[in-house]
Amino acid sequence: MSVPQTAMHGASPVVLASPAVPAQAVVLTAEALAFLADLHRRFDARRRELLAARRARQVRLDAGELPDFLPETKTVRDGDWKVAPIPAVLQDRRVEITGPVDRKMIINALNSGAKVFMADFEDSTAPTFANLLDGQLNLRDAVAGGIEYTSPEGKHYAVKADPAVLMVRPRGWHLPERHVEVDGEPMSGSLFDFGLFAFHNAKVLHAADRGPYFYLPKMESHREAALWNAVMEHAEDALGLPRGAMKVTVLIETLPAVFEMDEILHALRSRITGLNCGRWDYIFSYIKTLRAQRDRVLPERGQVAMTVPFLKSYSELLIRTCHRRGAFAMGGMAAQIPIGHDPAANEAALAKVRADKLREVKAGHDGTWVAHPALVAVAREVFDEHMPTPNQLHVMRKDVVADRDTLLAPSAGTITRAGFAANVEICLRYLAAWIDGQGCVPIHHLMEDAATAEISRAQLWQWLHQPGVRFDDGSAIGFDAFAADLAQARERLGATAMPGQSRVGEAADLLDELTRADALADFLTLTAYGRLP
Structure with a gap:
């Protein structure tokens, strides 16, 4: 049971609606909580x-509207402007690695x-309070x-x-942080993650010319980017940093955002260093955004590669847009x-990379990005050569x-029974691990996180x-096929040693x-x- 802990910061209390975790005394100091409360009060509305x-917008899309470039921001797209100069330490980013915030991984x-x-x-961290605060301490x-x-x-x-x-x-704008309430409302997960890291580390990183630097996820519009810019300007002022000290890279991982890339760059032009092709979330967003469009149903996940027209156009437009703006x-x-136990399979996987x-x-x-340290050298070799x-x-x-039609082009392909069953298994495995507190899970020699699991889940629906x-x-x-595959996967995985094994039944009920x-x-x-420990 949660044990609310109340601290007065301003006119109303900040309530920690969670049992204390080991890192809490160090990370959630009174000063840090005051900083978080200030962010919430200024920006959460x-x-x-x-x-x-x-x-x-989704209501309009479900009624038949299609995403498109905004007529009201045409002057931004047509204008001759560039983003601010990029710091020297970020001039070469040929290989980047991502992963959760546990100590060994870092x-x-x-x-x-x-x-x-x-x-x-x-996407790769299940937001238990212990995971979040341990990550901040790490x-x-x-x-x-x-x-x-x-x-x-x-x-x-x-x-x-x-x-x-x-x-x-930090987490996307849509995710709450239920363990911290300000004025009776849960904090934004974005403001919580960003605010704690900035409060504890921004000055040290700025003094060393190493940041602070952020990746910003899941945005769907330039207005959401403008909110991030306002948050960072305020944080810079509050922490005694010059405006623009905080630099960002934005993941273009939603279908609406691809039509506002110029506008997103412009909204963050004093601090943005680039855009990233968040391909897995982008596929998920394509399904979610166009879910009512019968002619745009995607084939099974394995057939939706970056060479299909809508993904190829998205990645190439991102390159053109970014380089035009510096x-x-x-x-x-x-x-x-x-795949250590199978050299042939391992080489086939590396060949795909x-x-x-x-x-x-x-x-x-x-x-480019990789998810495992062993792939850094593989990716670097390709980029070094070319x-x-x-x-x-x-x-x-x-x-x-x-153009719009190219970016929305349907993708040809098929749905096999094996592909359908694989989606059920991937969703079930990932959900069981996630609600057990693990956000990054190896499944069939791929590192699955929330983004990849979302593709499988949205496709099934x-x-x-x-x-x-x-x-x-x-x-x-x-649904008969779904019920049969889910029952088989539930029985098999419930008897398999794997992350979240004890929660397979609960995960199966949730997936159903x-x-x-x-x-x-x-x-x-x-x-x-709400099911997290």
Whole structure:
């Protein structure tokens, strides 16, 4: 049971609606809570307005409207302007590694040889209060240069010389932080994650010319980017930093955002360093945004590669837009992980990574993402060979023409029974692990996080709720098939040693509820949040 702990900050209390966790006394000081409360009171109302605007737009989309470029911001798209100069330490970002904020992961990622480590409070971290506060403490230790870890087996980990540059990804605007209430309302997860990291580390990083740097996720409009800019300007003032000291990279991982890339860059022009192709969330967003469009149902996940027209156009338009404005165009995630017990399968997986990175570097991307330290060298080798310069800002891609129809183009392909069953299994495995407190899970030699699991979850819903969707053998896709696959997966995984094994039954009930619901839930993490320990 939660034990509310109340501290007075201003006219009303800040309530910690959670049992105390070990890192709390160090991380949630009275001064830090006052800083968080100030952010909430200044910016949360606007955040809620923007989330309401998202919902209103989705109603219009469900009624047949299609996303498009905004006529009212045409002057921004047509204007001749550039973003502010990018710091020297970020001029070469050819390989970036991402991962959760546990202590061992942070050390290994900083030591991985990647140029940047994105410490992730979002898709790869299940937001238990302990996970969040431990992560903040771990990052504070890393920034201070004192992070170490000794495993239960006695292996010691410490950061080596010349570590990767640290960036932090807070949660998206849609996610709450229920463990901290200000004036009777839960905080925004975004403001909580950003605010705590900035409060404890911004001055130290700025003094060392190493930040603070952030990755900003899940935005759907330039107005949401403008809110982030206002938050950071206020934080800079409050912490005694010059305006523009906080630098950001924005993930373009929602379908609406691809039509506002110029506007997002412009809203953050004093601090933005680039845009990133958040490909997995982008596929999920395509399904979610166009869920009512029968002619835009996607085939099974394995057939939706970056070479299909709507994804190819998205990535190439991102390159053209960024380079025109002097910002970096970062490539997407390689989700593969090493397969140590099967050399042939491992080499096949690495070949897929090389091909993906070769496509990115030849298209003009300035860098790419990997999910595992063992893939850093693989990706770096490709970029070193084909990008001898620190970046490719000189590659302007004036040949790229990506209009609305190209960006929304349907994707050909099929849905096999095996692909359908795989989506059920992936969702069930990930949900069980997530509600047990683990946000990043290896499944079938891929590192699954919330973004990849969301594709499987949204596809199941769409295939079952859109009339006339069929398997490749011509038979109709129906709830009988879903029920049978879910029952089989539930029985098998309940007897399998895996993350979240004890919660497979609960996860199966939740997946059944999400899939049968009349409306597609916006995010599985929102629905599952109340089940976290």
